[in-house]
Amino acid sequence: MTTVPNQLNTPSTTKQNFFNVPWTWRIAITYLVVMLVLPVVAMFAKSLTLPFDEFWRIATSPIALATYDVTFITSLGAAIINGFAGTLVAWVLTRYDFPLKRIVDASVDLPLALPTSVAGLTLATVYSNKGWIGSLLYPLGIKVSFTRLGVGVAMLFISLPLVVRTVQPVLAEMEKDVEEAAWSLGASQWETFGRVILPSLLPAILTGVALGFSRAVGEYGSTVIIASNTPFRDLIAPVLIFQRLEQYDYAGATVIGVVLLFISLVVLFVINLLQAWGRRYEE
Amino acid sequence: MKNKSVGVDDLGKRSSWVVPVLIGLVIVYLTLILYIPAANVFFQAFRKGPGPFFQNLVRPDFLSAARLTVMLAIASVPVNAIFGLCVAWAVTRHRFPGRALFLSIVDLPFSISPVVAGLMIILLYGRQGWFGGWLADRDIDIVFAFPGMVLATAFVSMPFVAREVIPVLEEAGSDQEEAGKTLGANDWQIFWRITLPNIRWGLLYGLILTNARAMGEFGAVSVVSGNIINRTQSLPLFVEEAYKQYETEAAYSAAVVLALLAIVTLVLKEILERKTKIKQVADDK
Numbered sequence: 001m002t003t004v005p006n007q008l009n010t011p012s013t014t015k016q017n018f019f020n021v022p023w024t025w026r027i028a029i030t031y032l033v034v035m036l037v038l039p040v041v042a043m044f045a046k047s048l049t050l051p052f053d054e055f056w057r058i059a060t061s062p063i064a065l066a067t068y069d070v071t072f073i074t075s076l077g078a079a080i081i082n083g084f085a086g087t088l089v090a091w092v093l094t095r096y097d098f099p100l101k102r103i104v105d106a107s108v109d110l111p112l113a114l115p116t117s118v119a120g121l122t123l124a125t126v127y128s129n130k131g132w133i134g135s136l137l138y139p140l141g142i143k144v145s146f147t148r149l150g151v152g153v154a155m156l157f158i159s160l161p162l163v164v165r166t167v168q169p170v171l172a173e174m175e176k177d178v179e180e181a182a183w184s185l186g187a188s189q190w191e192t193f194g195r196v197i198l199p200s201l202l203p204a205i206l207t208g209v210a211l212g213f214s215r216a217v218g219e220y221g222s223t224v225i226i227a228s229n230t231p232f233r234d235l236i237a238p239v240l241i242f243q244r245l246e247q248y249d250y251a252g253a254t255v256i257g258v259v260l261l262f263i264s265l266v267v268l269f270v271i272n273l274l275q276a277w278g279r280r281y282e283e
Numbered sequence: 284m285k286n287k288s289v290g291v292d293d294l295g296k297r298s299s300w301v302v303p304v305l306i307g308l309v310i311v312y313l314t315l316i317l318y319i320p321a322a323n324v325f326f327q328a329f330r331k332g333p334g335p336f337f338q339n340l341v342r343p344d345f346l347s348a349a350r351l352t353v354m355l356a357i358a359s360v361p362v363n364a365i366f367g368l369c370v371a372w373a374v375t376r377h378r379f380p381g382r383a384l385f386l387s388i389v390d391l392p393f394s395i396s397p398v399v400a401g402l403m404i405i406l407l408y409g410r411q412g413w414f415g416g417w418l419a420d421r422d423i424d425i426v427f428a429f430p431g432m433v434l435a436t437a438f439v440s441m442p443f444v445a446r447e448v449i450p451v452l453e454e455a456g457s458d459q460e461e462a463g464k465t466l467g468a469n470d471w472q473i474f475w476r477i478t479l480p481n482i483r484w485g486l487l488y489g490l491i492l493t494n495a496r497a498m499g500e501f502g503a504v505s506v507v508s509g510n511i512i513n514r515t516q517s518l519p520l521f522v523e524e525a526y527k528q529y530e531t532e533a534a535y536s537a538a539v540v541l542a543l544l545a546i547v548t549l550v551l552k553e554i555l556e557r558k559t560k561i562k563q564v565a566d567d568k
Contacts (some may be wrong), residue, residue, distance in 0.1 A: 031362075035438055036391060039403035042413055044548065046406050084443070085312050092309045096302055106553045110317055113545035113552075116501030118538040119520040122320040123524055125327065132319055157316050189301075218396025220502035225523060238398040242506060245402065250411060258398045264394045283363040 040261070050251055059256040063231050064240065067256070070148055071237040072263070075216035078155035081162075083209040084147045085156075086163025087201070092166075093172045108165070111158045116221025123154055124226040146228040151236060154222040159212030166208035170201060170278070203278030205269055214267040218260065324542045339536035347513045348521040348537070354429070354505070355517060356497040359437040363493050368486070371477025372478075373454040374445075386449075392441045400438045401506025404431055427509035431516065435503035440496040445487035451485030451559070452478070487557045488557040493550040499541060 043137040047055060058064065092098075093105050111119065127134040127144035132142050144150045174197065183191045220238040229243075237260055244253035309402040328336050339566060370389055374382060393402065406412050409441040418425060425431045443452070464471045479486070508515040510524060518537055525534035 001546070022373075024369040024372045028366060028373050028375070031366045031369075033443065034386070035434070039400070039407055039438075042406045043399075043403045054531055056522050088305065088531045089309050089313070096306055097559065098306050100555075104550050105311065106314065109552065110545065111323060113495050113499070114321075115501055115519040115522070115541045115545070117501040117522045117543050118324065118499075118545075119537055121522055121534055122323045122327075126320050126323045132323065133315065153316070157320070160316060172286075192326075214394055218394075218399070220396065220398045221519070221523075234398050237481060237536065238396050241398050241402055245405065245506060250406065250409075253402055257402045260396050261511065264396065264399075265415050268391075272387065279429065 005134060008149040042255060045259055046250070050255070054056060054251075055255055060251055060261055063235075064237075064256060064259075065236040066232045067235050067240045068259075070151065071217055074152045074236075075155055075159075075213050076147060078152050079159055079209045079210045079213035082156060082159050082212050083205055085225075086160055086203050086212070087167050088184055090159075090164045090167040090171050095170060108161050116158065116219065119157055120154060120222035120225030123157060123222060124150070127153055127226070129216050145226055146234070148227075148234040149177050150226040151223050151234050154226045155216035155219060158219050158222060159216045162215055163208035165199065165204070167204045167209060170204040174200065201205045203274050205268065206276045207278065210267055210271045210274060212265055214271075217263060217267075293399075321542065324535060324538050327531065328539040330533070335532055336536050336539070339533045342515070342533065344512050345533070346454060347535060348516045348518045349540070351429075351432075351516065352498050352518040355432055355436045355500075356494050358433045359497050360490060360493050363437055363441055364444050364486070365495070366441065367446075367448055367489060367493075370445040371448035371452050371482075374449055376457060389445055397439055397500065397502030398506055401435050401503040404434050404438070404503075404507050406435070426507055427511070427515060428561050429515065432515060433505050433506040434532055435507045436497045436500050439503050440493045440498050443492040443496065444486065445483045445494065447489035448482055451482045455481040456490060482560050484555055487550065488559075491551050491555070492546055495544065498544060540563055 010095055033204050050058075089108065092124070094100065098104075124145045124169060126132050127137075127150055129135060129138045129143065129145070131145070137227075142149070146152055179192050179196055181198045187195065218238060219236075220242070224239050226244070227236065229235050229237070237256055241253045241256045241260070244250075244256065310433060310488075361561065374386060379385075405426050408414050408418060410419065410426075414425075423430075425434070455478075457478050460473050463477050468476070499519055500517075501523070504517055505520055505523075508517070508520060510516055510520050512524070516524065518541055522534050522537045522541065525531070
């Protein structure tokens with residue numbers, strides 16, 4: 001038993017060069033470099049071939065700014081709504097019993113499994129003026145499909161499971177004792193929720209919101225179908241990249257792509273901070 | 284146990300209206316966002332009966348899209364599975380500095396917009412890309428052809444296997460592998476006889492998720508495909524194209540096929556989750 005673990009841990013002893021590393025490492029790293037690092041570097045390199053003021057001019061052109069407005073504000077709105085709705089779904093699924101609960105629980109993952117073009121197709125139909133839900137809203141003067149509101153509905157659809165699946169495990173592991181202690185000390189159930197449950201749940205909720213936001217910002221399939229893709233109204237940034245590529249404007253596409261990638265990385269960083277915050281009382 | 288739940292029971296009794304209202308709100312929200320749109324897929328496809336639905340399923344462009352979708356999954360899922368297993372092995376069997384950062388990098392494709400993923404592939408392999416000239420000299424088409432679609436599909440579905448295998452591999456520990464090693468087994472024997480049986484459900488779970496994403500990917504594939512009918516049109520692209528051409532029924536017929544794939548994925552996911560949970564409970568005892 002003395003030497004064997006060492007044999008399994010070879011890289012710690014022999015990591016002088018790439019070819020001494022076990023082949024599992026070599027495969028993993030080569031694949032990562034070819035599939036992920038190289039493309040990311042290629043995009044940044046392409047954007048660096050532009051002079052800075054040219055980059056800035058494209059990144060802050062009126063049409064680009066309008067797409068950021070639609071993309072980021074709508075995503076944020078959808079993510080925040082799902083911060084409430086998703087937490088409620090997670091709460092109901094972990095705390096209460098009702099008929100068909102298993103199916104309801106499993107169905108929450110549907111947006112992750114359903115191809116986004118199918119989601120866009122059916123949401124566009126259901127929320128159109130003649131659709132099952134859209135026709136009820138139309139007399140009230142609310143148009144959903146082919147407007148920014150429709151983009152928001154698609155973003156609600158795709159970001160919901162991310163919030164629910166982030167909050168649910170935390171809620172399930174939460175000690176009921178603490179709540180009961182608060183309860184038996186005379187706190188009302190609303191006080192128990194607001195003072196005891198919510199504070200320890202908040203990091204998970206915010207992580208879920210950030211994940212949902214990130215997913216909504218990058219979403220293309222469902223949003224491109226439900227939107228009319230009119231500039232300054234409901235054109236989102238990923239669709240603008242697509243249109244630039246169709247016009248062979250690679251520089252224009254790259255600049256918007258770099259902006260989107262940068263935002264994704266910032267959100268990723270925030271998510272890591274939130275998760276560290278969520279673990280602050282562990283151990 | 285009885286004493287413990289008294290508080291919660293009281294909580295329920297005091298405001299008996301709260302629980303049904305909360306459950307009701309959840310059901311209403313899910314119905315508006317998920318269930319009605321999901322039901323609508325099937326309603327629209329079968330509105331004129333099963334006849335037109337099945338006619339749409341034998342259209343040549345549909346069949347070629349379906350074939351391409353299967354080919355994309357066949358090409359990208361095994362590669363991602365090998366990659367995922369290697370990453371999971373590397374991360375669970377060795378401690379090294381920057382492990383958390385390495386895991387974040389592996390997870391990165393989930394944070395990158397599919398359109399940006401497609402854009403990056405064009406910037407590398409497109410005519411004006413880094414390798415564009417080299418590839419053009421050798422008459423190799425990657426962008427607007429099958430290889431580019433495979434790259435896009437593999438990119439977006441990259442992290443699933445690693446993500447699902449890492450926890451099961453961590454839980455299984457390396458004791459059995461070390462025992463096998465001392466008894467003289469070689470690396471392959473250890474992998475096939477010890478590691479793989481230990482992680483099979485996690486691996487299968489990862490494979491199912493990878494496959495669902497690979498078959499359903501729209502954005503990244505759409506950017507690199509050029510959407511050439513009968514050649515580079517996968518099923519999700521067929522759905523959008525048919526819809527844009529006002530062939531709503533054809534779009535919904537293909538959508539039903541993809542929705543069934545999603546439902547099968549969810550059912551298998553549920554079964555596997557239960558399997559791994561049962562195993563965990565047994566281990567705890």
